[in-house]
Amino acid sequence: xxxxxxxxxxxxxxxxxxxxxxxxxxxxxxxxxxxxxxxxxxxxxxxxxxxxxxxxxxxxxxxxxxxxxxxxxxxxxxxxxxxxxxxxxxxxxxxxxxxxxxxxxxxxxxxxxxxxxxxxxxxxxxxxxxxxxxxxxxxxxxxxxxxxxxxxxxxxxxxxxxxxxxxxxxxxxxxxxxxxxxxxxxxxxxxxxxxxxxxxxxxxxxxxxxxxxxxxxxxxxxxxxxxxxxxxxxxxxxxxxxxx
Numbered sequence: 431x432x433x434x435x436x437x438x439x440x441x442x443x444x445x446x447x448x449x450x451x452x453x454x455x456x457x458x459x460x461x462x463x464x465x466x467x468x469x470x471x472x473x474x475x476x477x478x479x480x481x482x483x484x485x486x487x488x489x490x491x492x493x494x495x496x497x498x499x500x501x502x503x504x505x506x507x508x509x510x511x512x513x514x515x516x517x518x519x520x521x522x523x524x525x526x527x528x529x530x531x532x533x534x535x536x537x538x539x540x541x542x543x544x545x546x547x548x549x550x551x552x553x554x555x556x557x558x559x560x561x562x563x564x565x566x567x568x569x570x571x572x573x574x575x576x577x578x579x580x581x582x583x584x585x586x587x588x589x590x591x592x593x594x595x596x597x598x599x600x601x602x603x604x605x606x607x608x609x610x611x612x613x614x615x616x617x618x619x620x621x622x623x624x625x626x627x628x629x630x631x632x633x634x635x636x637x638x639x640x641x642x643x644x645x646x647x648x649x650x651x652x653x654x655x656x657x658x659x660x661x662x663x664x665x666x667x668x669x670x671x672x673x674x
Contacts, residue, residue, distance in 0.1 A: 435464075435465055436461075436462050436464075436465040436466065437629070437632045439458060439461035439462050439464070439465075440458050440461075440462060440475070440478070440629050440632050440633050440636070441632055441633070441635060441636040442457070442461070442636065443457040443458035443461065443633075443636070444458070444478070444482065444632070444633035444634070444635070444636035444637040444640065445636035445637070445639050445640040445643075446640060446659070447482060447637060447640060448482070448636065448637040448638065448639065448640015448641040448642075448643065448644060449640040449641075449643040449644050449647070449655065450644065450652070450655050450656050450659055451486060451593060451594040451597045451598065451644070451656075452576060452580055452597050452601070452659075453659055453663070454475070454478070454479050454482065454633075455472075455475055455479055455576075456576070456577075456663060458471075458475050459471050459472055459475060462474075462475065469617065470622060470625075472612075473612050473617050473618055473622050473626070474622050474625045474626040474629055475626075475629070476605055476608055476609045476612065476626070477609070477626040477627070477629075477630055478626065478629050478630045478632075478633035478634075479601065479605050480602060480605045480606060480609065481630050481633070481634065482633060482634070482637050483597075483598040483599075483601045483602045483605065484598070484602055485637070486594055486595070486597075486598035486641075487595055487598035487599050487602060493595070493599070496595050496596055496599045497599065499596075500558065500596060500599060500600060502558055502559055502562070503558040503559065503561060503562035503565075503579075503600070504562060504600060504603050504604075505559075505562065506558075506559040506560075506562035506563045506566065507562035507563070507565050507566040507569070507600075507604070508566060508607075509562075509563060509566060510562060510563040510564065510565060510566020510567040510568075510569070511566040511567075511569050512566075513563075513566065513567050514566055514567035514568060514569060517567065524671045524673075525671070528667070528668060528671035528672065531663075531664045531665070531666070531667025531668035531669075531670075531671060532664070532668060533581075533664075534577065534581070534660055534661070534663060534664025534667065535661065535664040535665065535668065537581055537660065537664075538657050538660050538661040538664060541584070541657050542657065548585055548586075548587050549582075549585050549586050549587075554586060557582075561578065561579070561582040564578050565578040565579045565582070569604070576597070576600070576601055576604070577660075577663065579597065579600050580597060580656070580660065581660070583596050583597060584653075584656065584657075589649065590644075590647070590649055590652045593656075594644070
């Protein structure tokens with residue numbers, strides 16, 4: 431029963447990812463960790479994430495334009511990751527998670543009220559390094575660099591296809607780096623490789639259904655779905671980080 435429940439958790443997370451373009455590791459990791467060790471859950475979900483993001487990136491067209499647009503963001507993201515990892519020694523991950531969750535809730539509130547900040551086209555050139563650095567620092571502290579990136583892409587006022595392509599590109603790069611890291615530190619055992627490959631098949635099933643939902647969502651409905659997930663994520667992060 432436990433393997434079936436774990437597979438169902440991955441299936442659900444993959445469906446949501448297909449529908450809104452992100453959220454797979456954030457949702458799948460805590461669900462899968464209910465059935466296997468959390469470190470193992472992190473490791474086995476990397477490969478399915480890379481495969482799904484690779485598909486999303488390829489199917490949205492103009493991949494080279496996306497690479498050129500956000501290459502500098504990823505360079506500063508790598509620098510921020512180093513800084514964030516060092517800060518992890520001084521600042522507890524619980525505090526960082528609480529700050530991130532509160533920031534998410536503020537961002538969603540501003541978006542719903544129409545007061546969300548928008549980055550003009552002329553400002554993207556100088557703000558991308560800042561966004562990349564912040565995402566890297568947050569990722570080093572909390573292991574969720576994607577959340578600040580999603581907020582940044584949302585503030586750029588992208589179309590649905592631009593948003594999905596940008597998220598997929600940045601996530602593929604981050605996950606490839608993470609895959610290399612877990613392999614280097616000996617966390618990627620052959621048994622976990624086998625489990626990860628099986629989960630790729632499970633994830634692709636849910637992902638395929640999610641993509642159909644995404645293709646049918648109008649721009650306004652898609653943005654609402656993204657904000658709804660961010661609100662739920664922010665609330666969950668705050669609850670998880672507050673000692674009870």
